Amino acid sequence: MLKEEIATAFQERYDYAPLLVRAPGRVNLIGEHTDYNGGFVLPAAIDREIVFAVGLNGGSAARLFSFDKDEALELDLAAGAVQPGPTLWANYLLGVVAQFQQRGIVVPGFDCVFGGNVPMGAGLSSSAAVECGLAFALNELLRTGFSLLELALIGQAAEHTFAGVQCGLMDQFASLHGRAGHVVRLDCRSLEYEYFPFDSAAYHLVLCNSGVKHSLASSEYNTRRRECEQG
Secondary structure, eight states: OHHHHHHHHHHHHHOSOOEEEEEEEEEESSOTTOTTTTOEEOEEEEEEEEEEEEEEOSSSEEEEEETTTTEEEEEEGGGSSOOOOSOHHHHHHHHHHHHHHHTTOOOOOEEEEEEEOSOTTSSSOHHHHHHHHHHHHHHHHHTOOOOHHHHHHHHHHHIIIIIOOOOOSHHHHHHHHOOTTEEEEEETTTOOEEEEEOOTTTOOOOOOOOSOOOOGGGSSHHHHHHHHHHO
16 A cells, blocks of 8 residues: 555654655646636546655754655755755655745754655646645644645645746645545635535546646746736
8 A cells, every 4th residue: 555655665764653644636627727817627636646754853854755766855954945956856845845934934854755646747736746745744743724725825836936837726726625526616716615526426537647748847838827817
């Protein structure tokens, strides 16, 4: 099981028990490119997830380990405001830390092992799951009291500033607000939302991975958003 693998990897690297958190990917049924235009979207969380094992280490270092890539990164948080670096996967996590810092939170040293089964570059919001998983874990460990909506905004801002993608809020919102057996309608202008049951006995959603990968950061996504804002 994925959760056990991540927990074991954490124990082996850091030798103490972590907080375990899962953040699902998402599918969107209605409303492509309407979130950043202030429209309605209808996403749902899916049964693919990113699992996090996170704990405070008593020091000032953020020690990050990508289970899927078998890569590690360490950063001294006492050195000042966190900045983007050359390790792309780590930037999604560091962007979250930076957003906590910008909200006046002193983030102490922590250890993080994460991995999952949300396909990268498949349009299922693996990056949002990474951002939201760490944001949720830090919120719990540091008892900062941020709402789920604020955590979604933290994830969105992390992607804007550290990944270079000017995304809307839908992906992070869906990962944090997903509810089993439901879709959620989000008004991206007012941020009001409502859950609707999805009859999985009568209907099935089939997600097919085409194998064609994409990267929003290197695509025309930001250009499309600028064009929409220009009108």
